[in-house]
Amino acid sequence: MAEDALLSGIRKSFNIGAPAEVEILHGIDITLEHGAFCALIGPSGSGKSTLLNIIGLLDRQSAGRLVIGGKDTQGLDDAALTRLRGETIGFVFQAHNLIPAFTAAENVMMPMLLSRGWADAAMRAAAEALLDRVGMTRWRDARVGNLSGGQAQRVSIARALMMKPVLVLADEPTGNLDTAAADGVFDMMHTMNQEQGMTFLIVTHDPRLAKRCGRIIELVDGQVVQGAA
Amino acid sequence: MIRWLPFEGIAALRFMREGWIQTIFILVGVSLGVAVTVFETSILTGVQANFLKRVLTSQAHIVLLPPDEVARPLHDGPGIVEDATLQRPNQRLRSIDQWQTIRATVASTPGVRVVASVASGAAMAVRGDATASISIIGAEPEDYFRIVRVPDYIVAGTWRLTSDDILIGTDLATLLGVTVGDRLFVTGRSPTPRALTITAIFDLGSKGANLRTTFVAFRTGQSLLNLVGGVTSLEIAVADAFAAETIAQDLSARTGVRADSWIKTNAQFFTAVQAQNTSNIVISSAVALSVAFGVASVLVVSVVQRGREIGILRAMGARRGQVLLVFLLQGGVLGFLGAVLGSLIGAGLLLVWHDQVRQTDGTELFPYVLDPLLIGGTLAFASVVGLLAGMAPAMQAARLDPAVAIRG
Ligand SMILES: Nc1ncnc2c1ncn2[C@@H]1O[C@H](COP(=O)(O)OP(=O)(O)O)[C@@H](O)[C@H]1O
Ligand SMILES: [Mg+2]
Numbered sequence: 215m216a217e218d219a220l221l222s223g224i225r226k227s228f229n230i231g232a233p234a235e236v237e238i239l240h241g242i243d244i245t246l247e248h249g250a251f252c253a254l255i256g257p258s259g260s261g262k263s264t265l266l267n268i269i270g271l272l273d274r275q276s277a278g279r280l281v282i283g284g285k286d287t288q289g290l291d292d293a294a295l296t297r298l299r300g301e302t303i304g305f306v307f308q309a310h311n312l313i314p315a316f317t318a319a320e321n322v323m324m325p326m327l328l329s330r331g332w333a334d335a336a337m338r339a340a341a342e343a344l345l346d347r348v349g350m351t352r353w354r355d356a357r358v359g360n361l362s363g364g365q366a367q368r369v370s371i372a373r374a375l376m377m378k379p380v381l382v383l384a385d386e387p388t389g390n391l392d393t394a395a396a397d398g399v400f401d402m403m404h405t406m407n408q409e410q411g412m413t414f415l416i417v418t419h420d421p422r423l424a425k426r427c428g429r430i431i432e433l434v435d436g437q438v439v440q441g442a443a
Numbered sequence: 444m445i446r447w448l449p450f451e452g453i454a455a456l457r458f459m460r461e462g463w464i465q466t467i468f469i470l471v472g473v474s475l476g477v478a479v480t481v482f483e484t485s486i487l488t489g490v491q492a493n494f495l496k497r498v499l500t501s502q503a504h505i506v507l508l509p510p511d512e513v514a515r516p517l518h519d520g521p522g523i524v525e526d527a528t529l530q531r532p533n534q535r536l537r538s539i540d541q542w543q544t545i546r547a548t549v550a551s552t553p554g555v556r557v558v559a560s561v562a563s564g565a566a567m568a569v570r571g572d573a574t575a576s577i578s579i580i581g582a583e584p585e586d587y588f589r590i591v592r593v594p595d596y597i598v599a600g601t602w603r604l605t606s607d608d609i610l611i612g613t614d615l616a617t618l619l620g621v622t623v624g625d626r627l628f629v630t631g632r633s634p635t636p637r638a639l640t641i642t643a644i645f646d647l648g649s650k651g652a653n654l655r656t657t658f659v660a661f662r663t664g665q666s667l668l669n670l671v672g673g674v675t676s677l678e679i680a681v682a683d684a685f686a687a688e689t690i691a692q693d694l695s696a697r698t699g700v701r702a703d704s705w706i707k708t709n710a711q712f713f714t715a716v717q718a719q720n721t722s723n724i725v726i727s728s729a730v731a732l733s734v735a736f737g738v739a740s741v742l743v744v745s746v747v748q749r750g751r752e753i754g755i756l757r758a759m760g761a762r763r764g765q766v767l768l769v770f771l772l773q774g775g776v777l778g779f780l781g782a783v784l785g786s787l788i789g790a791g792l793l794l795v796w797h798d799q800v801r802q803t804d805g806t807e808l809f810p811y812v813l814d815p816l817l818i819g820g821t822l823a824f825a826s827v828v829g830l831l832a833g834m835a836p837a838m839q840a841a842r843l844d845p846a847v848a849i850r851g
Contacts, residue, residue, distance in 0.1 A: 272758055293763075299760060307758075315460070327450040328765065
């Protein structure tokens with residue numbers, strides 16, 4: 215089976231003021247098959263965000279091998295990593311994901327705007343289709359500051375899908391939503407996974423939501439204790 | 444969405460609009476700085492140009508005079524000085540030797556526009572009981588008035604200079620209680636006074652000149668000064684006023700007479716101009732520096748405030764260079780918009796100043812001219828200063844580690 219992400223022996227140390235180095239991730243091996251819908255759980259401070267940032271090419275591992283979308287990231291420079299990230303990975307973060315100076319539709323278009331060369335009409339059509347799909351057509355031209363937390367996360371999901379990524383990384387996307395809104399956002403991601411087949415890796419604290427995922431990876435103190443395979 | 448711009452331009456403008464309070468404050472700062480610079484520079488160039496024009500139309504560019512008479516030390520033998528205390532002799536009214544030949548030489552010198560023969564000297568004007576000591580300038584108007592534009596300064600009458608006519612200044616007219624059409628008795632070095640008719644009264648803009656200077660025909664001047672056949676000076680206008688000193692030195696070397704250029708006789712004017720221009724450059728540079736630091740500090744704060752947004756943009760595929768441009772452009776746009784507003788304010792101030800501040804005689808102190816080169820240069824310079832000021836904050840933004848930025 216094709217995998218979207220392959221991690222082997224990933225370690226991450228942070229340099230907390232000269233000689234002291236603290237290792238946060240102690241050799242992580244994970245394989246994410248194409249189309250998987252995975253939860254990443256674990257106590258606060260166990261290294262979930264750090265791991266997600268490494269997989270999303272926002273941060274670099276201190277050691278270990280990382281293959282994203284079939285491409286080994288070893289030796290890629292910042293520009294190449296940025297390009298690979300733009301083409302293959304979508305992100306949804308916890309609240310305040312969107313750029314307030316832009317409308318909902320403009321936020322969704324942002325990845326295409328950044329990558330250039332897209333016709334205006336194509337961008338608008340793609341953004342509108344996605345906003346429609348997440349039920350946000352009415353708020354297309356809204357300032358994002360006027361959206362509720364759940365609405366903003368739906369827009370964020372639409373934006374994450376804009377470049378048709380193979381992998382969507384979501385770091386506590388329902389973290390500060392009430393249960394109903396959280397369910398709605400989670401359902402939306404699940405539907406997208408079912409319909410469009412991209413892989414999801416979702417960090418969550420909510421065991422109820424984690425249980426609805428096809429696979430649960432548990433991280434404790436920088437080590438995978440469950441669900442690595 | 445403004446789609447005629449690439450992402451960086453849109454983001455720069457949107458960020459500036461979103462932080463409109465900061466944007467307005469810094470724009471006010473930039474535009475006041477630019478306004479002061481535009482205002483100051485325009486007044487300076489205007490006043491200088493006005494003064495220059497006055498100088499160049501009210502005196503010859505080069506005056507050829509007979510060489511100074513000097514006393515030489517008395518020598519007993521080689522190296523032995525008998526009496527070294529020298530007293531400068533009185534300078535007599537003398538004609539230039541061989542002036543016709545010199546005049547021909549001058550006329551054929553490249554760069555010379557007009558040469559006029561002048562017979563000038565002191566005289567006495569009498570009208571009834573009133574007398575005044577005057578200076579008469581005898582010259583052929585068709586040459587001389589192309590150098591000194593007396594006709595431009597006429598305030599009463601129509602000038603005409605036959606051998607029995609005289610043009611006098613406003614203050615002399617008041618002093619003697621005369622007006623156009625009246626006659627004056629003028630006595631020069633020749634003992635016989637001549638009755639001359641006042642055909643016009645001029646105002647040269649200076650009380651001294653208006654009181655003393657008079658113009659008569661060349662031959663009238665010669666006969667009044669007992670200089671028949673001679674000239675006291677040859678006066679020259681050149682095509683390029685700023686080449687006057689070079690031409691003067693050349694003429695002096697070739698003819699052996701003294702040649703004074705207006706540049707030499709107005710040396711303190713040039714020193715003053717230089718001092719003014721230097722101080723203007725210092726002020727403008729200080730303004731540019733404070734504009735740069737103002738823009739930079741606003742952008743530094745903005746980069747810090749937008750750290751998380753920058754991280755998110757990076758996560759969505761924004762390259763470092765794109766982030767850099769977003770902030771660099773904000774600097775450039777702030778500089779440019781500030782310069783546009785500042786130029787408008789400066790132009791307005793200049794207009795008010797031009798209307799309110801006048802010379803003592805009520806004429807304008809400086810012409811109201813906005814040099815397009817000055818405005819264009821200011822816009823370009825301010826934009827570049829803004830871009831440069833945006834450099835440090837933009838690099839700070841581009842260097843942000845996206846993982847750290849998103850974590851907040
Ligand atoms: N840039 C960093 N510098 C130093 N320590 C860091 C940095 N990022 C994360 N950490 C530390 O790494 C540990 C794991 O953090 P994180 O990955 O955010 O955990 P989680 O997302 O599971 O709550 C924490 O102890 C945190 O303080
Ligand atoms: Mg976390």
